[in-house]
Amino acid sequence: MKRCLVALLALAAGGCIEDLDPEAIVRGPRLLDMIAEPPEINPGGSTTLRAVLGRTTGSASYRWITCVPPDQTRGASAVSDFGGGGTNDECFGEGVVTRPLGDGPTATLSVPRNTIDVDALAARFGDVAPRALLERFATEVGIVVGVGVIIEVDGVTLRGYKRVVVSLNPRPNQNPPPPRLRVGGTQVVAVAGEDRCEAEGGGPVRLRRGVEVPLVPDPDESWAERYTVLDATGQFEARDERIFYSWFFTAGNFGRGLTRSPIRDNVWVTPTIPGPHAMWVFVRDGHGGSSGCRVDVSFD
Amino acid sequence: MRHTRATAAALGALLTLSAEALAQDHAPRLLEAPAVSLPADGSLPDGASVRLELTIDATGAVTEATVIEPLRDDIDAQVLAAARAMRFEPASRGGQSVPARVRFRFRLQAPPRASTPDTPPPAPPSPIPPNPYVEGAPEYSPPAQPTPPTTSTSGDGDVEGEATIRVRREPGAATVMTLRGEELTTVPGTLGEPTRVVATMPGVSRSPFGLGLFVVRGASFENTGFFIDGFPVPVLYHFGFGPAVISSRLVGQLDFYPGGYPLEYGRFSAGVISLQTRPPPSDRPFLEFQVDVLRAAVMGVVPFDHGRGSIAVAARRSYYELLAPLFVDGVNLSYSDYQVRADYRFSARSRVSLFVFGSQDTFDRSAAAGVGQTASEQNTSLTYTFHRMIGRWDYTLPHRMQLSISGMAGVDDVGSTSQVPGMADQSFASTGFILGERASLKVPTGRYLTTTLGLDVLTISFDADLRVPLPDSIGGVPPPAFDPTVVAFRPRISQLSIATYIEEALRVGPVELTAGLRMDRLIYAAVDTTVADPRMVMRYRFGPRVTAQVASGFFPQAPPFFQLVPEVRNPRLRPQRSWQSSAGVELTLPAHIEARLTGFYTRMYNLQRTTNETINTPDGPERLNVADDGQGRSYGMEVLIRRRLERGVYGWVSYTLSRSERFVEGGAVVPFPFDQTHVLNVALSWNINTHWRVGARFQLATGNPRRIITGSYYDADRDNYRPTYNGRTDDGSDLERLPVYHQLDVRVDYRFRAGPLRMSAYLDVINAYYAQNTENWLYQYDFARRTGFPGLPILPAIGLTGEL
Secondary structure, rough: OOOHHHHHHHHHHHOOOOOOOOOEEOOOEEEEEEEOOOOOOOOEEEEEEEEEEEEEOOEEEEEEEEEOOOOOOOOOOOOOOOOOOOOHHHHHHHOEEEEEEEEEOEEEEOOOOOOOOOHHHHHHHHOOHHHHHHHHHHHHHHHEEEEEEEEEEEEEEEEEEEEEEEEOOOOOOOOOOOOOOEEEEEEEEOOOOOOOOEEEOOOOOOEEOOEEEEEEEEOOOOOOOOOEEOOOOOEEEEEEEEEEEEEEEEEEEEEOOOEEEOOOOOOEOOOOOOOEEEEEEEEOOOOOOOOEEEEEEEEE | OOOEEEEEEHHHOOOOOOOOOOOOOOOEEEEEEEEEEEEEOOOOOOOOEEEEEEEEOOOOOOEEEEEEEEEOOHHHHHHHHHHOOOOEOOEEEOOEEOOEEEEEEEEEEOOOOOOOOOOOOOOOOOOOOOOOOOOOEEEEOOOOOOOOOOOOOOOOOEEEEHHHHHHHOOOOOOOOOEEOOOOOOOOOOOOOOOOHHHOOOOOOOHHHHHHHOOEEEEHHHHHOOEEEEEEEEEEOOOOOOEEEEHHHHHEEEEEOOOOOOOOOOOOOOOOOEEEEEEEEOOOOEEEEEEEEEEEEEEEEEEOOOOOOOEEEEEEEOOHHHHHHHHHHHEEEEEEEEEEEEEEEEEEOOOEEEEEEEEEEEEEOHHHHHOOOOOOHHHEEEEEEEEEEEEEEEEEEEHHHEEEEEEEEEEEEEEEEEOOOOOOOOEEEEEEEEEEEEEEEEEEOOOOOEEEEEEEEEEEEEEEEEEEEEEEOOOOOOOOOOOOOOOOEEOOOEEEEEEEEEEEEEEOOEEEEEEEEEEEEEEEEEEEEEEEEEEEEEEEOOOOOOEEEEEEEEEEEEOOOHHHHOOOOOOOOOOOEEEEEEEEEEEEEEOOOOEEEEEEEEEEEEEEEEEEEOEEEEEEEEEEEEEEEEEEEEEEEEEEEEEEEEOOOOOEEEEEEHHHHHEEOOOOOOEEOOOOOOEEEEEEEEEEOOEEEEEEEEEEEEEOOOOOOOHHHHHHEOOOEEEEEEEEOOOOOOOOOOOOOOEEEEEEEEEEEEEEOOEEEEEEEOOOOOOOOOOOEEEEOOOOOOOEEEOOOOOEEEEEEEEEO
């Protein structure tokens, strides 16, 4: 009860944050997504990672690292007195073991065939989990390899973290297809090989200033997959991917920063201030997979 | 100074107004008086007394009290405070109530010595039932046959009277701060609410927004218990800086134990705030209303059977919902409460009462549905309702043995919803059925020894309907931060606690030693355990003005029920425990000032902490989610310099220097998030004359500690930013503190008459000079910028009360 009171006050604080930028506004250099292609691999496989940047002007330098996050089987909380709780510093906290992975716009993570050794897992965790559970865990859930990136661009340092799942799964997770959406009356499609979308038939999307523009993603989500988790009770559970859309804008007003079925649509009140403007949309499966693009806009 | 409490109710027993009645005229007659505290160390000479002059208005209230024959400063102050809070049947002339000035002699009777079995105690001097609300204290109630005055006068003439205060022994508490009378209702910044006065006491960290979440001696606010008439209640305050959940008119006394509370209480590992209610005045029908900018309240009292019994009904309703739309859309906030109390005195030795009360609070943002999409923008509602029914029987047995039996039945309903379009709703609803029973028997077992035996049973059964997020799964990729996996289930958690206790109080010369043992059998979820808690308090009186004290004891607390839900938490959590120790000295100073200096050290065990650990069970591997091996400690020093109400002036300076820490994995010791190194409260209130009272309160507190955020990174899978910190250090270099908090509150009361009504108007201005305090930091999504979460603005409250 007493915790509820404090939580309510925290929620009420929503009205006090006008001085802070909303997450969906991109005012300067910004890391908008990290995409692994594919997001899940088997031992002996590899994946290519790239960072999607927003509103940069100069060239960027990259430093990719892999990291082993703190022991996930123990957690790291302090005392659960109110305000306590642990830290999850993944690639950037103390005690994290890192290795360089490359310094280009993309990086390739290759994992050896012996990455998942059930015998080794049994030796380490056999006192708390039977071997059969570990085998199923390795096959259907998998372990996580953390990948971090530090980007220097336009005098700003950007840092990001992404998990790549390594499992024995014969059908590893795939990224969603590139987004398709309607921006106002224009159908927008992805440009092959680029993190960019354009009007179907080519060219930027043309809009008027200061008007309300509906943003309507393609409702087809039949590509969503099922996957397995080891849930809070220690039981395996199958789940369906829950698709959501992240929206970013250089200026203007917008309905929401995130949308998801059944209310996938969004609204953008286009900016009235001059300058090149763009928006970004990313489709995420909530399970490590994502795809997205930038939509350049020109105004009539 | 060793204190025992007396009740001026005994005044009534021995009061003989030395006035002689004219035909149909009579002098004031004492009807009601609050309890007071006096030393019970044998330092009072036989026949000691304090002579007073009282001015009693036509309503029977004491408007002025002065000492005309003092005895000793500290005792004079106690007697004066009691006298000012007494209520009289007003003097009568020609059938009309009139003001009167009377003189009283208070004869101070030493505390009852334990008598040997073959020496029966003296019979009570008059039919006084025991105080059903303060253990062991006799209490005044109007005599069935009013004592005739012995000297003649009425109107403004003088009346001689006398009274005796009987002193009662202090229970075995290490530290107790007791508030009564005007100290309960006129402290600036409290809106006249007795329970908010606790926030100004030593040992209490400042509560954000004045919520009344008491962080006492460095323990989490869940570890301090709220009791009304000996039984636990879930909350003391309404939402929205609201008042206490029962009318202040029914509050007779507030005891705050920052630690080392008596054996009669249990199940909380830090402090206790105990409200003792009192019977309403039973001399005449009574109606009172109160209206201010936020709420309206009414209370009525009807006596029956010539004052042997009374029934009181009170209700209160806020109207925030009328004001909230002026400031914010889609938000509803409201509360209401009710109390019904019946008292009846069967005889001088037997008294019963039935107290039914309840409260409901609603905070609802669901009307704003549709605007939120992330967890921080979700639409939320919270409703909290509880009802309690407490019956009590007090009986004075032969040989001054006192028996008290009480029972309680109650219901707690909590409902909370969280709605985000496109996502599964989260909700929390629980109904708790609570039954309690208490019995205590106080037995004088010799000249120096008093034994108290007690039984305290409490059973709680929670039925919950939950749609809550699961903790993260192990391995794989976690879901986005705003979209946790929500599961629905209906757990039932029961808790049975059977406690027995025995306390021995030994008083020999300047030494008083109270030692006892409380055994709690705790049965809940998958736990069945018995906890033995020894407690001890020793006082030594060095003289009439100096008393030293040491205390130590253990205190257990079962985990809150939501931590025991098997699906998402841990049903095997052991009770949390604390070992509390303190030492201090109490001084009685001139000018009616008392001072107390206390050092304390508390060690905390079995604190709950979240974890991802998995254990093997006969049913297979199981995640712990919550472990119970956390530890912590707190230590510090408390200073209280207090002037009790005297000549219309009361006030105090309380200062706490403390440190509260928790031990984390890796061996680091970190401050508790509500740790405040310095907490200072200064309160002063002055009764200028019979109409005006003015007062002010100043607060100053160190800001709470926060970890320094050194940067952030984007978590592509959770789709949010995560802060980064420096590593934990013991020297505190990884921490910063919120800015120092300071606030001044002022209050003005004006009392007047309007026809038959006794009226009082007040203006209470919270944060009078508009200190722009920061309660917390609010960060931008990427932690690159932050702004302060503002504290209370200037908050003026205007109120009006009337009494018929």
